[in-house]
Amino acid sequence: MLSSALSTTNTSIDKGLSPSYHHFKERYDLDGLVQDVKQHLGESGGISSEEVDEEYLISLLKKYVSDPSDWINYFYNDTSKNYTRNAIENINQKANILLLVWNPGKGSPVHDHANAHCIMKVLAGQLHETVYHAPDNQTGEEKPLQIKSSNTFGMNEVTYISDDIGLHRVHNPSSNQIAVSLHLYTPPNAADYGYNIFNEATGSASFVPQAHSVSKPQQS
Numbered sequence: 136m137l138s139s140a141l142s143t144t145n146t147s148i149d150k151g152l153s154p155s156y157h158h159f160k161e162r163y164d165l166d167g168l169v170q171d172v173k174q175h176l177g178e179s180g181g182i183s184s185e186e187v188d189e190e191y192l193i194s195l196l197k198k199y200v201s202d203p204s205d206w207i208n209y210f211y212n213d214t215s216k217n218y219t220r221n222a223i224e225n226i227n228q229k230a231n232i233l234l235l236v237w238n239p240g241k242g243s244p245v246h247d248h249a250n251a252h253c254i255m256k257v258l259a260g261q262l263h264e265t266v267y268h269a270p271d272n273q274t275g276e277e278k279p280l281q282i283k284s285s286n287t288f289g290m291n292e293v294t295y296i297s298d299d300i301g302l303h304r305v306h307n308p309s310s311n312q313i314a315v316s317l318h319l320y321t322p323p324n325a326a327d328y329g330y331n332i333f334n335e336a337t338g339s340a341s342f343v344p345q346a347h348s349v350s351k352p353q354q355s
């Protein structure tokens with residue numbers, strides 16, 4: 136129906152449809168997503184974690200459909216690392232958008248998210264996320280972290296975590312395929328101040344001063 140309406144030669148209909156027709160044809164690409172994230176977070180001034188509408192940001196990441204032509208220029212894989220953090224966009228004081236490249240069978244240690252929202256979308260391959268209950272800081276007692284949930288996410292699936300939900304560990308379950316994911320952190324506390332990694336057996340935390348990323352991907 137819509138395509139026949141759009142292919143009509145009736146100019147009055149064409150005129151009427153013109154603006155939305157162009158919009159309709161445009162693919163929602165990574166630039167569009169970054170622009171929408173920037174718009175939501177505002178152009179200037181700080182915005183606290185509490186003021187961010189994470190549901191809206193999650194909906195933006197869900198709306199975007201992975202297309203390697205959007206992100207291949209950010210793609211750099213250091214094969215000596217479990218995963219490589221490539222910077223896509225650093226929205227001053229507000230957010231980091233990163234492209235993470237995961238080597239087969241490799242993953243992150245159990246970690247927190249430095250009091251920030253973390254939204255992750257799988258762009259290629261699969262990623263497995265294990266979520267843990269945060270250890271009870273009051274007792275200081277050493278005991279194994281308790282698993283809260285465990286899920287595998289495929290291409291274009293989106294998941295969300297914050298310190299209110301718990302800790303997590305992410306790994307690429309494939310023995311031979313790289314996985315790629317898009318991450319949005321707001322505010323960018325892990326990069327600016329640091330975060331904690333946890334010993335799964337004892338629940339003890341170690342502070343990591345800063346989460347580094349590769350800002351100028353090397354092309355070979």
Ligand SMILES: N[C@@H](CS(=O)O)C(=O)O
Binds near residue numbers: 235318
């Ligand atoms: N939050 C981790 C990746 S992940 O395991 O979600 C990082 O930014 O390095």
Ligand SMILES: [Fe+2]
Binds near residue numbers: 243248253303305
């Ligand atoms: Fe994480």
